[in-house]
Amino acid sequence: MAKRDYYEVLGIAKTSTLDEIKKAYRKLAIANHPDRNPGNKEAEDRFKEATEAYEVLSDEKKRQTYDQFGFAGIDGANGAGHDYSNVYRDFSDIFGGGFGGGGFEDIFSSFFGGGSSRSQSRGQGGPDVGSSLRYDIDIDFKDAVFGTKVEIAYSHQVSCDACQGSGAKGGSGTKVCPTCNGVGQVRRNSGFFSVASTCPTCNGTGRVIENPCTDCHGTGLKRKQQKVKVTIPAGVDNGSRVVLRGMGDAGANGGAKGDLYVYVSVKPHKYFVRQDYDLFCQIPISITQASLGTDIEVPTIDGQNIKVSVPSGVQSGKMLRVRGRGVTKLNSTDRGDMYIKLLVQVPKRLGLKAKKIMQDLSEALGEDIAPTPVPFED
Template sequence: MRDYYEILGVSRGCDEAALKSSFRKLAMEHHPDRNGGCEEAEGRFKEINEAYSILSDPQKRARYDQFGHAGVNGGGGGGPGSGQFHDVNDIFNEVFGDVFGDMFGGRRQRGGPARGQDLRYDLEISLEQAYAGSEVEIVVPASIQCEACDGSGAKPGTSPTVCGTCGGAGRVRASQGFFSVERACPRCGGSGQLILDPCVECRGHGQLRKERTLQVRIPAGVDDGARIRLAGEGDAGARGGPRGDLYIFLSVKPHELFDRDGLDLLCTVPVPMTVAALGGDIEAPCLMGGENCDGACKIEVKVPEGSQTGRTVRLKGRGMPSLRSRERGDLIVELFVETPTRLSARQKELMRELSDLCGEQQHPKSASFIGKAKRFWEEVTGV
């Protein structure tokens, strides 16, 4: 088992400041969140935490200096699985505080201002809105600072008093054998203050719940699952703390004509059998205007002669815009050859005449299939 001083890179006679400085540097370097979940970094991170949990405690450090690992294993924390994670969390709160505050949702100073909570709002938009971008009005229920008491929670003209139990720290510490456990003050709930005469408007909370109307700009090209952050539009902070943020999660409604594949738009368009056979022009829906596309969002598509169902025609630059560049996707039109129905007697007569005139050259796939099927039957039946 490695020496704890060696793990932290300090000498045995180092003071508390040097110990904390080395731990802070190493823990930030090997923190799993900064190393993409690397198992090696996670193992090193746990090793660093274990070493600091022992050496930062004067009693544990003295036992370790005298007896080595035997002096701390089992009696005051130590190896993996010994319940050290409570100590690790306490160490992190103490040592890193403001460094990791934003990463874990904000950390308030004891008894001081607290950052408001972040809010989530799920917003469903149409494909047209995602294509062109738009501005949407939303109504968000959020906490706001009480104007009557300026967020203090105390009746106007009065002020909160310092909690006598924790002395304003908001935390109390209790010793249990070799361990010292810190928890929120039960009397003031961790605020460090007591409100003896609460505000009538907010009933001592310092905040009120209210619906707020916001304008949200949807950028062109957003995709399903995109997230928009509105800084400072979340819940109000406690005791004058900053507001949290509002995160808007977008979902794009399914469209009755288009499917989306990245920046490309896919659309299946029926084509009359005669147009598919002879070639010609058809109209397809389009989300963008411009050349060869009128205000009704129709675009002309040239159908090659002899087109079959499933054939695609790609229209460059007619797809979705990109969020991060001027690039645009394509509109991919898939042709679906439609067989005519409810034919008149004359139409049926003409169709029979056409059928009699058409041979293998006009139906190459049918001829190929019949040949393969014939060989299959011969192999099976032996005839």
């Protein structure tokens, strides 16, 4: 699943101050902390998500990098792991010296240290799932109605061919990290508390490569430009997305690949507007056509002209329905309908002959010079 924007996670604006960021995080952390939501996996995920967002946005340099480059510019977004030391540093400021009777270690140990399963997996150098990516495309209105294929070019991380993704040159192995002795974390004393943070040498894996691959600089991953054809199904609308499984970033240490999310924006049409699977257009007709009734030819989104009967005495604004000429429905061959709004146009200028005819018509109809008001239609 693609990550949510960090500002969206905390429910704040991009112009928020550090105090506003802390306040938003405090509210989410208290509401979703596992001690208050035992056994609630969704609350636990929200807690982790909010903590990750706060760790980035509360750091001025990381926030600037994130604002400019998004997830791609943040350390750990592609499997290297996040350093939550900043969260520990600011915790007393955020929560005022504790939470539910527990100290800093009690609150975060189950997630970021203290023998957690996540820390253990890092110490073992386990695989990490690659990041999912987003790609935005614009398509024509007609292509959204009938579907199309679009070729896109994007950059993503792939496993390094030279080292087969191991990060080690020539099949050389790894050794225990000398900084953390394989634990994946380092500790420092902060007043009365012992604070754990991710080891800066091994990024929490507990091991370091003895002879790093020169092609990927020991990461096991390389960035590659790739082209791929994306099938846009008929019936998509603004905001629709097409998911290409396994087309995102490769995971570190042989981890699964992320996905590629292609978000679709549909360009407006000159004449047609869309509502669900129905299309609407406006067609002008003359006073005589509206009065006498006639057959007119109307263009469709297919590029064809169809004959439509205009009943005599039709009023301006009347809707005529043509079945099956709308938008193709997703995963179906059925289509919505097309609605034609008739606009009766009054001529702005009349020649002498036309003016005489209109005067004769007015007398023949006995038009009312003191008409009674009519109510608005609902």
